[in-house]
Amino acid sequence: MCTGKCSRCIAVALYPLALISIICNIVLFFPDGDVKYAKDGHITEEVKYMGGLIGGGLMVMLPALYIHLTGKETCCGNRCGMFLSIAFAAVGVAGALYSFIVAVLGLQNGPLCKVILVWTTPFKNNDHKYLTDDTWWGTCTEPKNIVQFNIGLFATLLATSSLQVILCAIQMINGLFGCLCGTCQNKGPL
Numbered sequence: 001m002c003t004g005k006c007s008r009c010i011a012v013a014l015y016p017l018a019l020i021s022i023i024c025n026i027v028l029f030f031p032d033g034d035v036k037y038a039k040d041g042h043i044t045e046e047v048k049y050m051g052g053l054i055g056g057g058l059m060v061m062l063p064a065l066y067i068h069l070t071g072k073e074t075c076c077g078n079r080c081g082m083f084l085s086i087a088f089a090a091v092g093v094a095g096a097l098y099s100f101i102v103a104v105l106g107l108q109n110g111p112l113c114k115v116i117l118v119w120t121t122p123f124k125n126n127d128h129k130y131l132t133d134d135t136w137w138g139t140c141t142e143p144k145n146i147v148q149f150n151i152g153l154f155a156t157l158l159a160t161s162s163l164q165v166i167l168c169a170i171q172m173i174n175g176l177f178g179c180l181c182g183t184c185q186n187k188g189p190l
Helices: 003-028 051-071 079-109 134-139 146-181
Strands: 113-115 118-120
Touching (some): 003 079, 003 146, 051 079, 134 146
Antiparallel strands (some): 113 118
């Protein structure tokens, strides 16, 4: 496969991953589908870091757009364009790593929830058994099903950011080959 075609394939794979990251981060602001928790500031701290929106979303979407253009024959499909795609892919790696770290912290610390009458993060600084032992989930009384909600969305962010890191790293290698060897465009008869 030529480096230009590889760039297009990587970009097409990055688009839905970036969109999923953005959607997951936005949904995390509305536990139980209600805006009152966001209004009252009862949102898990890691959600406010916006790892999915900024890191896995915008910082991956912009490189994906450029990488996609790099793969086209008429636009930036040259050695210089491939060299720039390495830098853009590095930005994508940085954004995806940010999203990954925020998702890990979100899973590690657990959700902000109401325990009896106090809003707290009951699973923070514990041995993280709550991730696999659902008997702990009843500790949170409000919002309803907040533990499942946070685990599901942060795990999705973790998976998408992992794939984004891999794809952007592949594009960095692909860009290096494209920069050194060219983009394999049809050059016509010699």
